[in-house]
Amino acid sequence: MPPSSLRVVYAFAREMHPKTTDVFIQYGTAGFRTKASLLEHVVYRMGLLAVLRSRVKNGRTIGIMITASHNLEPDNGVKLVDPDGEMLEQSWEEIATRLANVSDNDLESTTAEIIKQVNSDMALKASVYIGMDTRYTSPRLAAAAVHGVMALKGTPKEFGIVTTPMLHFCVKCRNDNTYGTPTEEGYYEKIVGAFKNISQKLPVVGNYNTTLYVDGANGVGGKKLNIIKKSLDGELDLVLFNLGGNGGKLNLNCGADFVKVSQKPPVGIEHVPFQRVASLDGDGDRLIYYYVDDKNEIHLLDGDQIAILLASYITELLKSCGAQELRLGLVQTAYANGASTRYITQELKVPVTCVKTGVKHLHHAALSYDIGIYFEANGHGTVVYSKEAKNVVRKIAEEGEAEQRKAAQLLLNFIDVTNETVGDAISDLFLVESVLRARGLDVRDWAALYRDVPCRQLKVTVQDRNVISTTDAERQCTSPEGLQTKINELVSKYPSGRSFVRASGTEDVVRVYSEADTQESADKLAAEVAQAVFDLAGGVGDRPELPE
Incomplete structure (x- = not known):
């Protein structure tokens, strides 16, 4: 693309998305995040950057997600999603920060410099998927992203209101059609479909009951669960609250972050003692469970407990399959409760890697295992499976002895319930419910596995x-x-x-x-x-x- 055709980059900026603030903004662990009023020019420029990233990746699809996750409603943010559904490559964070902060007058020349620096072939087609959360500022910011993509002759596709993990899933599917169908319906088909398959294989036993209360944080996750609820055929009875009506504000006194940090139950529900409750965050990528006891004290089951529950069940399935040669490991951050780390290493005999805070660090470390489980204590996490692990389990499901085949089929369903691209509250909720059902556990049984240090x-x-x-x-x-x-x-x-x-x-x-x-x-x-x-x-x- 000759430099003269970059004039439109400046024209769009000047006419529609001018930089009106000198506040320096940095691409952090969750992209750019600040007051929504400061972001329009930044999001426009991320549209430009997404096109360059797509071309550097030979035309593979890149994602742009407009969200400020667990922050309160006046904030917003933007982050880029790489072709495999992962966070933006770290070396590009500095490029994103530079592009976001230059003046409008320098935007054209800086874009030209970046094109040269990253060796972006401007003749290639470029594809960008755009999603947004439920904030009232999100549609305007999504429009700015579309203009950024168009300014460099990329092809934008808008998904409207989706959870952050749904956008990651769709980007991954678009670039790897063996993973699934790149639509919201494709997400339900794979993840919810696999959960129903597991549920049909597992009778309800022990102390487990199929009623689950869910705090939707007045955000997008609750809205999507309201859609999913209708298709669960009674396998899980979801009682949803904080769905954004009745003046409920996004993440205000509700949601996973509020429950975890304040150690208080959310507003919006009358709690019955020992009732199982799951709290999502505003964009549906974090999950915390909790219950209130008969003395009205809250008991949290956070990312550490979720990781332990999943690790113990996957270990059990691997043993039943006869696939213990697969290396399973757990990744935590310094925020992980010390008691959880001791339980994982001493009781489960599973290796633990400790990394810096930020999902990108956990995700990367998890990939070094055949099966890597990573969770931050805040409830953000998932499980990743290597191709080798999937092939081994698939082979056992086809050729193993009867009991091994049964366990391997369950594990294959469990893999399909998992959104491997990023932490996903909805996917993780179905994983947790699968394990509680398989083991006949209620929240008190689960909480009794080990006791957190205060x-x-x-x-x-x-x-x-x-x-x-x-x-x-x-x-x-x-x-x-x-x-x-x-x-x-x-x-x-x-x-x-x-x-x-x-x-x-x-x-x-x-x-x-x-x-x-x-x-x-x-x-x-x-x-x-x-x-x-x-x-x-x-x-x-x-x-x-x-x-x-």
């Missing part, structure tokens, strides 16, 4: 999050000077004490995580570490306090 998360607002540097998968702080020494000193005062700090990937806050032998001690340790961060890392505003 923990607390806090955040401290700082002038510049980049003052915090870490090493050892974010478990040790290397700057500012003296902070790690202070953390070590505070931790040493508490039995079973553990604490770490890390900069947020999306905003100027420092996140503090602490564990100790009692909830009171965990709370106290978190508050003390937060105070140290405030003093040594340039805290602004009010001094950190514990949530009530």
Whole structure:
């Protein structure tokens, strides 16, 4: 494409999506995320970048998702999805940041520089899939993405309102037709269809009951489950709440992030003791289970417990198949509860890899196993299966002895329920329900597998999050000077004490995580570490306090 034909890039920017702010915005662990009012020019430019990425990948389809996930409604965001349904390749994050921040006057020349830098063949066709969540700002931002794709003569395809994992799934299917059909219906057909197959093979036994309450966070996930609900044929009775009506605001006092961080049940439902409840987040990629006991205390079953439940069942199926040669491993971050790591390594005898926070790091590490299970404690995760693992299980399903064939068929269905591209609340919900059903467990049985060490998360607002540097998968702080020494000193005062700090990937806050032998001690340790961060890392505003 000759430079003169890049004039339209500037024309679209100037006339329709001008850059009206000097606020620097960075592509973080979840793409760009900030107040929606600051994003229109950024999303337009991501349309441009998606076309270049598609051409660098020989015309394979790239995804653009408009979402701010678990953030509150005034925020929004955008992230790119690579051809295999994975996060954008890390080396392109700097390119995305540069393109997002240049002035409109420099946009044309910067686009030309990037074309040259990444060696994008502008004669190739380019395909971009665009999805959005339910925020009122999303349609306008999706239109900006479409204009960016058109400005560089790419072909946009809009999916409208979908969960983030649905868009990842469709991108993967478009580039690999053996994975499924790249439509919302194709997603239901594969994932829900496989869950129904499993359910039909497994009678309801023990303490399991088919009624599940689901908190939809007033977002897209609840809306999609409302569609799915009608096709479940009684295999799972979904009672849905927080579906966005009655003035309910997205992620406000509800949803997976609220439940996990505040350790409180969401608004919108009268809780019955020991009722099984699943909470999704706003864009449907995180899942937390919980129940409230007869003393009105909440018990969380978060990403750690989900990972353990899935790992124990897959291990059992592999044994029944006679396929123990396949290497199964679990990937966690520093946020994983210490008790979960001990249970996985000592009881399940499954290896654990610890990586930096961010799904891209977990996903990459999980690929080193034949079967890799990764979950962040916040409920974001999935299972990935190598081609070798699928082939081994498929062969047993066809040629093994009767009992082995039965277990292998179940595992093949389990693989099909899994959205391997990214953490997916709906897919993970069906995986969890499959295991609870197979084992005849209720939430109390599940919670009794092991007991979490009490923990607390806090955040401290700082002038510049980049003052915090870490090493050892974010478990040790290397700057500012003296902070790690202070953390070590505070931790040493508490039995079973553990604490770490890390900069947020999306905003100027420092996140503090602490564990100790009692909830009171965990709370106290978190508050003390937060105070140290405030003093040594340039805290602004009010001094950190514990949530009530």
